[in-house]
Amino acid sequence: MPPRRLGTTPTDCVLFVDGEEVPAVAGEPVAVALAAAGRLVLGRSVKYHRPRGAACFAGRCDGCLMRVDGVPSKMTCRVPAAQGMRVETQNVLGSATVDLLSATDWFFPSGMNHHEMFTWNKAANRAMQSVARQIAGVGTLPDAPIEAPRPVERDVDVVVVGAGPAGLEVARGCAARGLRTVVVDEESVAGGHLATAPRRARSEGGADPEEAAHGLAREALSAGVELKLRHAAVAVHEPGPEGVVLLADGPDALLRVRARRIVLATGRQEGTWAFPGNDLPGVMGPDAAARLLQHGVLPGRRIVVSGDPDDTSLQALSAALAEAGAAVDGIHPRTALVAARGRTQVTRCDLARDGGTVSVPCDLLIVAAPSSAAYELAAQAGADVAWSGTGFEIDASPADGATKVPWTRVVGAASALTSAAAVRAQAEAAAAALASELAHD
Numbered sequence: 001m002p003p004r005r006l007g008t009t010p011t012d013c014v015l016f017v018d019g020e021e022v023p024a025v026a027g028e029p030v031a032v033a034l035a036a037a038g039r040l041v042l043g044r045s046v047k048y049h050r051p052r053g054a055a056c057f058a059g060r061c062d063g064c065l066m067r068v069d070g071v072p073s074k075m076t077c078r079v080p081a082a083q084g085m086r087v088e089t090q091n092v093l094g095s096a097t098v099d100l101l102s103a104t105d106w107f108f109p110s111g112m113n114h115h116e117m118f119t120w121n122k123a124a125n126r127a128m129q130s131v132a133r134q135i136a137g138v139g140t141l142p143d144a145p146i147e148a149p150r151p152v153e154r155d156v157d158v159v160v161v162g163a164g165p166a167g168l169e170v171a172r173g174c175a176a177r178g179l180r181t182v183v184v185d186e187e188s189v190a191g192g193h194l195a196t197a198p199r200r201a202r203s204e205g206g207a208d209p210e211e212a213a214h215g216l217a218r219e220a221l222s223a224g225v226e227l228k229l230r231h232a233a234v235a236v237h238e239p240g241p242e243g244v245v246l247l248a249d250g251p252d253a254l255l256r257v258r259a260r261r262i263v264l265a266t267g268r269q270e271g272t273w274a275f276p277g278n279d280l281p282g283v284m285g286p287d288a289a290a291r292l293l294q295h296g297v298l299p300g301r302r303i304v305v306s307g308d309p310d311d312t313s314l315q316a317l318s319a320a321l322a323e324a325g326a327a328v329d330g331i332h333p334r335t336a337l338v339a340a341r342g343r344t345q346v347t348r349c350d351l352a353r354d355g356g357t358v359s360v361p362c363d364l365l366i367v368a369a370p371s372s373a374a375y376e377l378a379a380q381a382g383a384d385v386a387w388s389g390t391g392f393e394i395d396a397s398p399a400d401g402a403t404k405v406p407w408t409r410v411v412g413a414a415s416a417l418t419s420a421a422a423v424r425a426q427a428e429a430a431a432a433a434l435a436s437e438l439a440h441d
């Protein structure tokens, strides 16, 4: 597979991936370095050993799990590359591309219920379970015991999860009103989709999205907001005497924030459709492809896009990919996508055309399916979450982000707002409401 690094960004470190040298740019995610080297197949699924690869580059799937420096199941899309890093495929007999354990998938083409296998005999069942334990799973124990991270404590008035436009606007508004405000975000840069998916902002207003992201972050910081990047919010605890507690997993420590209010600006996550081959490495959403492009890596050379042909952001992404040197085979409506094919990664797509099916060679299939609110923390906080038919949506006021939980607000795309103007107005109203509530608390 030829390398896909664009332009002249010099690589300045070397990773050892299953013993082979892979060049990387120090600090870029390991999964990006692997994609740049043309390595899309990174592991195998837990049970049937089907091929897996990075599908989101955002810590939201499990396709990029590998053993890094002796620690199993690291999300390599979240691990910064560093000189000499040891990266290993886990859960395979052979390699990620040739895994002998994938015979499991051939033996059980209609699936298997391991809970009931060999239950007619205790000894046979025990033997089956011990074999299954060797075959299934996600890696083996770490080389050395891992120390539990020391928690770092913070006491604030408002904690905001998400440093996208909505989160930064609310935080700036709160800090400007004298509230002690901290923002946590799992990314290494602030700005949310402006920083990681430039195609959307360009189609919205023509402004430079990265500059807009920097501007929002600068304004928030100068208002007094504390910004904790590379901190993934993992849990919200109900308020007790010390207020609501948010736990965020940082690069060096666990952050434990006690706050009087929490604002969730967690955005949305990409969906997919049900079709044969939708889990093959080389099938990803538009945001994942945009993230790779932004890191200077061509996501594919022959690309098929499936989604709404009138979606301007998808058109902008297709144009950016073509400009970067990819051959993009148009934007095909959802109804035209029949299947993705390939042994270990996508090599062609079957598309319905003229009453029949044509098979189009490709190495990347971009699937732009309806997205879902990133609802998990809102659900933990007790807000109402409902299935909309295409994804989960959080019940939050479009006016000021209020939910049925008095100490939790949900703003921005997570509350299903789409226009930048509506998000700004909601963020400003949320900040004003929080200042008023906390003044009377």
Ligand code: FES
Pocket: 031, 053, 054, 055, 056, 057, 058, 059, 060, 061, 062, 063, 064, 065, 075, 076, 077, 078
């Ligand atoms: S979780 Fe790493 S690519 Fe999805």
